[in-house]
Each structure stands twice: as C-alpha cells, then as structure tokens.
Amino acid sequence: LFGFGFMMKKWVEGRLFSTFTAGVIAVCVLLFYSLLPYFSHSGKVTMLDIGQGDCFVVELPYRRGVMIVDAGGPPVFSKDKNKTVEQIIAPYLKSRGIQSIDGIFVSHKDIDHSGSVQAMVETFRVSKLFVSDYYEADEKGVEIVRVRPGDRILIANHSFRVLYPKGDSGNPNDNSLVIWSEIGGLTWLFTGDISTENEEELMESYPGIQADVLKVAHHGSDTSSSEEWVEWLKPRINLISAGRDNRYGHPHGEVTQRLEKYGSLYVTKDHGAVQYTFSGSSGTFSTYLPYNASRE
Structure with a gap:
C-alpha cells in the first residue's frame, strides 16, 4: 500500500x-x-467458522495440493445462497493465494455440507468433486468422481482413505462419506453426519482404525458420538463446527462432556476458526475470533 x-x-x-x-x-x-x-515447508488444516455447517481446508506443504472437505452453505432462511462463499470461504482462500482446488470431498447432500459447492466451482478452478454412490450430484462444470469404501484418493502423493458408506441407508446423514488421512503426523477422521448406528458399523469393519483428530459427527448431536465410539477412538483433538445459538442446540452437553474426557475440544461457535499448522510430523493448533462474535 x-x-x-x-x-x-x-x-x-x-x-x-x-x-x-x-x-x-x-x-x-x-x-x-x-x-x-x-x-513453504509447512502445511495447514483449517476448520473454517461458517456458522452451522462444515468446511475444512487442507493445504499441503509447498502448495502441492489443496483439498476441501465439505462446503456448507448459508442458513436455509437466507436469500443470498452464495453468502458463505462470498463472505467466508472465498476470502480465506484468496488470502492464502489459492486459486485452484485439487478436490472437494462432499460428505452428503445437506445444505450445511454441500450448499456452497456449486459456487466454489464457479469461483475457483476445482479439478474434482469426490462423492459417494448415494450422493445426488447436480453440480455443473466439474468432474464428479464417485468413491467407495476401500478406495484411496491420491492428491500430490497424499492419501485419503474412504471408509464409508457401504450401502444405501435411505438417509443422507447415514450415507455420509467418511474419510481418513494422516496429516502432519496426526491421523484425521472426517465423519460427516453419521449416526451411532454407522459408528457401530465402522468399529466392526475397521477394528484397527485410529484417529488423533476427530471431526465430530453431526455438529455434536447426541444422535452421534456414542460412549463406545469415543472410548474406542480416544481422540486427542475433537473438532465441532456449529453456529452460535443454532436451533438444534448443537453441540449437546452430554457429547461435549464425553469428548472432553479423552482430549481437547474446539467448537467454532466458541473458538472461531481452528487451524493446525504443521511441518513434517509435528504441528500446533490455533484458534481465531468466532465469525458470529466478530459481528455482534
């Protein structure tokens, strides 16, 4: 200037x-x-504070790859359907000098997970959209890639392992795409909006799975994160994306208490955006001013 x-x-x-x-x-x-x-030899994983919805940005070192897990939209009552992209997601990506996105993983079709995907495709160069077989894809201008359990998605030699869903439950939440990856020396599990029944299936199918960092399912709802699931995973870091004063009461108190027995808990409505900056196999977590609080 x-x-x-x-x-x-x-x-x-x-x-x-x-x-x-x-x-x-x-x-x-x-x-x-x-x-x-x-x-730069450092990379970042950022849970953006978009209110009631999910959006995670994974930046690999040396800008070898940029991936996004979910891109939630504005509240259903909002008239501006691109509000979340224009006010939060795009400004963050542009501040990081990001113009191209190697892949967007969309867990399921609910607006708070997929509502900004089309706007992202129109705003940035998005190479691929990774979805399950049970995702009703209607996005235009991007390659749709359907993935199944057992698939390994390689982006710049970085692996994302697909764990779920194995069949059509008839419920978008229970059909959530669940992916696992090792990033910055930590294992990460992104769970969309799966329920306790889906958690049971995952424990049976992957008895050796580990997650240092858990993207807590369904914004901390008591329909997910059972005692058995949390005790089985024992996550050291728990991440919840939820809007302040949301009408669902997320996250529920019994869930947060359960998670805090095993590790740290970060909730966007309280902590704002949460970022893990790493180099090699070590890194640190930082928090930023909550989106809602900054506009009070």
Whole structure:
C-alpha cells in the first residue's frame, strides 16, 4: 500500500522514472507474497467458522495440493445462497493465494455440507468433486468422481482413505462419506453426519482404525458420538463446527462432556476458526475470533 501511494505521488509530480521504480518494487513485493506458499515447508488444516455447517481446508506443504472437505452453505432462511462463499470461504482462500482446488470431498447432500459447492466451482478452478454412490450430484462444470469404501484418493502423493458408506441407508446423514488421512503426523477422521448406528458399523469393519483428530459427527448431536465410539477412538483433538445459538442446540452437553474426557475440544461457535499448522510430523493448533462474535 505504501509503495502504491509513493508511486502515485511520483506520478503526480511527473517523475516518471521514480514512478516506474516504485511500481516495479510494489509488483515484486506482491509477487513475493503470492509465491511464498510454494516455498513453504509447512502445511495447514483449517476448520473454517461458517456458522452451522462444515468446511475444512487442507493445504499441503509447498502448495502441492489443496483439498476441501465439505462446503456448507448459508442458513436455509437466507436469500443470498452464495453468502458463505462470498463472505467466508472465498476470502480465506484468496488470502492464502489459492486459486485452484485439487478436490472437494462432499460428505452428503445437506445444505450445511454441500450448499456452497456449486459456487466454489464457479469461483475457483476445482479439478474434482469426490462423492459417494448415494450422493445426488447436480453440480455443473466439474468432474464428479464417485468413491467407495476401500478406495484411496491420491492428491500430490497424499492419501485419503474412504471408509464409508457401504450401502444405501435411505438417509443422507447415514450415507455420509467418511474419510481418513494422516496429516502432519496426526491421523484425521472426517465423519460427516453419521449416526451411532454407522459408528457401530465402522468399529466392526475397521477394528484397527485410529484417529488423533476427530471431526465430530453431526455438529455434536447426541444422535452421534456414542460412549463406545469415543472410548474406542480416544481422540486427542475433537473438532465441532456449529453456529452460535443454532436451533438444534448443537453441540449437546452430554457429547461435549464425553469428548472432553479423552482430549481437547474446539467448537467454532466458541473458538472461531481452528487451524493446525504443521511441518513434517509435528504441528500446533490455533484458534481465531468466532465469525458470529466478530459481528455482534
């Protein structure tokens, strides 16, 4: 900003050489910051605070790949269907210099998980949309890839393992795509909106699965996160995306108490966006001002 102001001052004064020099310096500074992620050995996983919905951004080191897990939309009563993209998701991605997204994993069709997907496709260069066999895909302008349990999705040699769903339950929540990955020395489990019945199936199918970080299912609803599930996983970090004063009462008290027995709990309505910055196999968690609180 200073460089641009200095350039305009010299232009008004008619000192064209100084104007050109200031312009070159300003462009070089902007170029340096835009290229910085491509030389950075650190990566990030960010749970964006979008209110009542899910949106996780995974950035691999050296900008080798950018993936998004779910892209929730605005509240159902909102007239602006692109509000979440325009006010939260896109500004964050652009602040990070992100123009291209290698893949968006959409757990299921509910608006609070998929409502911003089409707007994302129209705003950014999105290579692929990964969905289950039971996702009613109507997005345009992007390649739809249907994945099944056992599939391993490789993006820049980074693996995402698909665990669920195995069959059509007839319920979008129970048909949620569940994916597992190892990121920054921690194991991560993204669970969409699965219920306790689905958790039982996962425990039976994957007895050796581990999750240091759990994306808590269904925004902390008591229809998920059973005592057996939490005790089985023993997650060290629990992440819940939920809007302040949401009409569902998420997260439910018994669930948060259950989770806090085993590890730390971060909820967007209280902590804002939560970010894990890592290098190699170690990293740190940070929190940011809640979206709702910043607008009070």
